[in-house]
Amino acid sequence: MVLMVENVDKEFNGECVLKGITFSLEEGEFACLTGPSGGGKTTLLRLIAGLIAPTSGHICLDGSLSRAKPDIGYVFQEGALFPWLTAAQNVAFGLKLRGISAEETRYLVQEALDMVELTGFDEYYPKELSGGMRMRVALARVLVCKPKLILMDEPFGSLDFRTRNKIQKDMVKLWLRLKPTILIVTHNIDEAVYLSNKIIVLSSRPGQIVEQVSITMDQPRIRTEKSFNLIREHVLSLLGE
Amino acid sequence: MSQFNIDKGIKSSENVKGQSWRSINILKWPSWERWAAVLAGLLVWTACARLGLVASPYIFGLKFMNLLIIGDPVYNLTLLQIMGTSLETLLIGAGLAFALAVSSGILLGYFRSLNRFADVFISICRPIPPLAWIPVGYVLFAQLPQPTFWVQIMVVFMGAFFPCFNATVHTVQSTDPIIIEAAQTLGARRQRQILAQVILPSAVPGIISGVRSGLGVGWMCIIGAEFVGARMGIGAYIWSLYQLGGRMSEIMIAILSVGLIGYLMNEIVILLGRRIARWYSW
Numbered sequence: 001m002v003l004m005v006e007n008v009d010k011e012f013n014g015e016c017v018l019k020g021i022t023f024s025l026e027e028g029e030f031a032c033l034t035g036p037s038g039g040g041k042t043t044l045l046r047l048i049a050g051l052i053a054p055t056s057g058h059i060c061l062d063g064s065l066s067r068a069k070p071d072i073g074y075v076f077q078e079g080a081l082f083p084w085l086t087a088a089q090n091v092a093f094g095l096k097l098r099g100i101s102a103e104e105t106r107y108l109v110q111e112a113l114d115m116v117e118l119t120g121f122d123e124y125y126p127k128e129l130s131g132g133m134r135m136r137v138a139l140a141r142v143l144v145c146k147p148k149l150i151l152m153d154e155p156f157g158s159l160d161f162r163t164r165n166k167i168q169k170d171m172v173k174l175w176l177r178l179k180p181t182i183l184i185v186t187h188n189i190d191e192a193v194y195l196s197n198k199i200i201v202l203s204s205r206p207g208q209i210v211e212q213v214s215i216t217m218d219q220p221r222i223r224t225e226k227s228f229n230l231i232r233e234h235v236l237s238l239l240g241e
Numbered sequence: 242m243s244q245f246n247i248d249k250g251i252k253s254s255e256n257v258k259g260q261s262w263r264s265i266n267i268l269k270w271p272s273w274e275r276w277a278a279v280l281a282g283l284l285v286w287t288a289c290a291r292l293g294l295v296a297s298p299y300i301f302g303l304k305f306m307n308l309l310i311i312g313d314p315v316y317n318l319t320l321l322q323i324m325g326t327s328l329e330t331l332l333i334g335a336g337l338a339f340a341l342a343v344s345s346g347i348l349l350g351y352f353r354s355l356n357r358f359a360d361v362f363i364s365i366c367r368p369i370p371p372l373a374w375i376p377v378g379y380v381l382f383a384q385l386p387q388p389t390f391w392v393q394i395m396v397v398f399m400g401a402f403f404p405c406f407n408a409t410v411h412t413v414q415s416t417d418p419i420i421i422e423a424a425q426t427l428g429a430r431r432q433r434q435i436l437a438q439v440i441l442p443s444a445v446p447g448i449i450s451g452v453r454s455g456l457g458v459g460w461m462c463i464i465g466a467e468f469v470g471a472r473m474g475i476g477a478y479i480w481s482l483y484q485l486g487g488r489m490s491e492i493m494i495a496i497l498s499v500g501l502i503g504y505l506m507n508e509i510v511i512l513l514g515r516r517i518a519r520w521y522s523w
Binding site: 076 | 427
């Protein structure tokens with residue numbers, strides 16, 4: 001078990017945002033966290049990443065309870081790239097902090113950029129890249145550190161439809177190839193069903209887990225299939241829509 | 242095959258944006274509006290000269306070239322030499338100001354409580370016109386060999402300090418918190434790492450624009466400071482022209498040169514800024 005979240009509550013100024021959250025992720029699982037806006041999805045992700053502390057409960061990564069979690073990769077909304085660093089330097093950021101040699105860094109960065117299909121964009125600054133490409137750099141920046149768990153906060157929310165579909169497809173390809181453990185926040189049910197093995201549905205405030213829907217369909221999936229849409233409908237009904 | 246095509250298509254549409262940013266034109270041919278403005282200005286000027294209100298552009302131009310190449314006979318100095326003295330004062334004074342403004346700005350921007358502590362003093366000193374320090378300077382530096390020089394340095398310092406200091410504090414404080422968190426999740430756990438690898442590099446454009454406005458205010462101050470007590474800078478020159486019987490053309494030439502130099506300095510800093518922080522959308 002890579003991640004175990006046990007009975008986690010989170011309050012902000014006395015207001016309960018998350019209540020009794022319990023779930024776990026197995027190695028190589030691709031999970032989606034979805035629910036109404038303001039339901040504490042991002043808060044839960046930040047808790048898992050150790051950016052904030054839970055009011056009560058435990059979050060356990062790979063058997064360790066410590067709050068500093070260097071083995072978690074966090075992909076922020078819109079990428080949160082360092083604008084003063086080129087694509088390659090952005091990807092190298094985490095490696096440099098880990099004291100990896102320049103030569104190895106160069107090799108790993110190249111490999112990561114190839115993986116997200118950004119070969120040849122090493123020297124581009126974030127402002128010179130499109131939204132989709134920035135997300136790819138953000139993903140490469142995290143992948144290169146080989147984290148035990150990758151968290152993604154509405155990574156494709158700001159992208160247009162075409163770029164979004166393409167990047168989702170590449171995401172599945174990448175997952176099939178590397179089998180990382182991923183937890184992704186999205187309010188797009190279609191995206192959740194397309195990508196993941198497990199959808200964790202949160203209720204509105206205070207956020208509680210309504211149901212964990214596991215999906216056994218083969219990857220890559222076809223959005224127009226009947227079974228695909230049956231799952232979609234089920235998740236939508238859980239959200240009361 | 243068809244999938245390959247789709248991939249290609251999206252890739253190239255993603256490329257377009259990247260390429261267009263690459264070529265930044267540094268020296269552009271002035272727009273037609275600018276040419277029109279110059280022409281209209283000359284026309285109005287000539288008309289005024291015909292009415293006998295001012296010297297004609299031709300005479301003005303001759304006098305300008307004369308000052309530039311041969312110099313002013315009264316002082317035996319060319320316009321550039323006179324400018325040079327003022328620029329020297331400016332660069333020393335502003336250089337000192339920037340060194341202190343940037344370092345203290347980073348410190349006060351980073352440590353919020355230090356900022357709250359110092360805020361009273363800064364808020365009181367900021368609105369003081371830099372020229373008001375002239376008498377204070379003369380008293381302070383009376384024992385030094387060149388009091389006038391030090392007074393002028395002090396005035397420029399006071400003028401250049403606050404714009405740069407403010408910009409630095411502000412830009413350090415407004416570092417995007419998401420980017421700091423991104424660095425933390427990538428393993429930058431120590432504050433020193435966050436400061437050196439995130440806050441400082443992201444503050445560079447803000448500091449550069451602080452330097453730009455500091456240099457501008459400093460340049461304004463040096464002219465004023467030179468009116469009182471003279472080393473032969475451009476301000477002192479303007480004042481002496483007035484006292485020697487108000488040679489209007491020369492006064493205007495000197496004043497316009499001050500404007501021109503100020504404009505050029507501004508452009509130079511912008512150019513340098515573009516060079517240093519190429520990543521920023523200027």
